[in-house]
Amino acid sequence: MEKKQFQNDLISWFAAEKRDLPWRRTADPYQIWISEIMLQQTRVDTVIPYYKRFIEKFPTLNDLAQADEQILLKQWEGLGYYSRARNLQAGVKEVAENYGGIVPNSRKEISSLKGVGPYTAGAVLSIAYGIPEHAVDGNVMRVLSRILLIEEDIAKPKTRKIFEEAVTEIISHEDPSSFNQGLMELGALICTPTSPKCLLCPVREHCAAFHEGKQNELPIKTKAKKTKSLQYAMVAIRNEDKFLMEQRPESGLLANMWQFPLLETAIDALPLEIEEQLSERLKGVVDKAEKITSFKHVFSHLTWNVDGFIADSKNIVALDRMRWVTAEELELLPVAGPVQKMKTALQQRGEV
DNA sequence: CAGCCGTGGTC
DNA sequence: TGACCAAGGCT
Missing domain, CATH: 1.10.340.30 (Hypothetical protein; domain 2)
Known part of the structure; x- marks a missing residue:
């Protein structure tokens, strides 16, 4: 050349x-x-x-x-x-x-x-x-x-x-x-x-x-592996005008981003099972869980299948890396795609 | 090195 | 609709 x-x-x-x-x-x-x-x-x-x-x-x-x-x-x-x-x-x-x-x-x-x-x-x-x-x-x-x-x-x-x-x-x-x-x-x-x-x-x-005449044969690039799939329940826990939010770990997927409490579950988990697991983890009473949405979120290397719930709570104290926030304060927290989809579902119900 | 790490557009 | 793609870097 x-x-x-x-x-x-x-x-x-x-x-x-x-x-x-x-x-x-x-x-x-x-x-x-x-x-x-x-x-x-x-x-x-x-x-x-x-x-x-x-x-x-x-x-x-x-x-x-x-x-x-x-x-x-x-x-x-x-x-x-x-x-x-x-x-x-x-x-x-x-x-x-x-x-x-x-x-x-x-x-x-x-x-x-x-x-x-x-x-x-x-x-x-x-x-x-x-x-x-x-x-x-x-x-x-x-x-x-x-x-x-x-x-x-x-x-x-x-x-x-x-x-x-x-x-x-x-x-x-x-x-x-x-x-x-x-x-x-x-x-x-x-x-x-x-x-x-x-x-x-x-x-x-x-x-x-x-x-x-080889421009369509190049470059040579081997294919990526297919992604794994995980099942979650994401729960908007409400107490009067506030929602409980948790900050993700400092490293790994969506590090330090905020989310509604998230639970890895079996497919089609029942509201009662969600209430039970969350009450256990949060050391309080979570009740009146109701499924409000269901969506899929695709990351680069894995897929989340998420059932979104809304639930009530009265005596939950925010644990480490958790915070009770108003709808206004929620808008200031950095959140990723899955939480955006949850917020959209809440907005359609007039919850936020 | 292989696997992890997001999202939205395109065909 | 699934697969691939788009100015990569970290562990």
């Missing part, structure tokens, strides 16, 4: 066709960092409103470093992968304390920050600082697997190294930012997973797969 010509074709196309995205209107390494974390495994259209609100709420690195975790998680609510938010804040605090508030500009230092892996390190270094470092994500592996006809399985972790070496070899030293973003933009707009638009591709003369 003619390296120089490839760089020119890619960068020229990017200059002409790039989308006008909010994080492309700033040169602030902190704001670019935010965008890269939000974009991990998440679509551009989904990220845009979150990014705008987030930058408005936490305009500077110090604003985020000093933020309350509940406020931060509330801003992240609905985006998913909530450990990203907590790792991001941990990384930002490190920069505030150990780097004088300046995002470090070496791969070694920036990679030591919580939540910053090989991709994000290269993205921030190249986009914010113009340093010719590789930033290999799913787009880049798909695009280069076709251009360079690489037939390694991109689902395997060790394959990423092959692409990092390839990018290091061909990256533009004049404009590494446009080069890296150009590869990703090409993957998003032209060199898509299915039916790539080769006739519109600015670098198709450099593409080995196109010449061989």
Whole structure:
């Protein structure tokens, strides 16, 4: 491949066709960092409103470093992968304390920050600082697997190294930012997973797969395993105008997010069984349980089948990591998808 | 390394 | 409707 010509074709196309995205209107390494974390495994259209609100709420690195975790998680609510938010804040605090508030500009230092892996390190270094470092994500592996006809399985972790070496070899030293973003933009707009638009591709003369007619066979990617399924009862326990909420554990699924008390159950658990198990756990009396909804929630690696109940209680004292809240206070707690679905069911009954 | 970690869109 | 996908990182 003619390296120089490839760089020119890619960068020229990017200059002409790039989308006008909010994080492309700033040169602030902190704001670019935010965008890269939000974009991990998440679509551009989904990220845009979150990014705008987030930058408005936490305009500077110090604003985020000093933020309350509940406020931060509330801003992240609905985006998913909530450990990203907590790792991001941990990384930002490190920069505030150990780097004088300046995002470090070496791969070694920036990679030591919580939540910053090989991709994000290269993205921030190249986009914010113009340093010719590789930033290999799913787009880049798909695009280069076709251009360079690489037939390694991109689902395997060790394959990423092959692409990092390839990018290091061909990256533009004049404009590494446009080069890296150009590869990703090409993957998003032209060199898509299915039916790539080769006739519109600015670098198709450099593409080995196109010449061989193999663009639809690449990349090679083994399939994911199917997810496990779990059955739960989620119970809105009411005492006058308040509901009992509990905060999930500090690690694992939906860490530190809030939920209505949750009980792993057999399929079609009866209201009486729910009352009994909850009274036992909460050391009080839970009664008048009534099923009000039933839904499925699919996570990346498992599925929750949830029966939603409403129940009464009079003498329950909030235990560790629990709190009685009004409908108004409930709106301030960060909650994930399953609890949102429960809140919707409660709203339809006029309970909140 | 494999498994864990969310959500919403698409075909 | 199920399977796959989208600018990954942590353990």
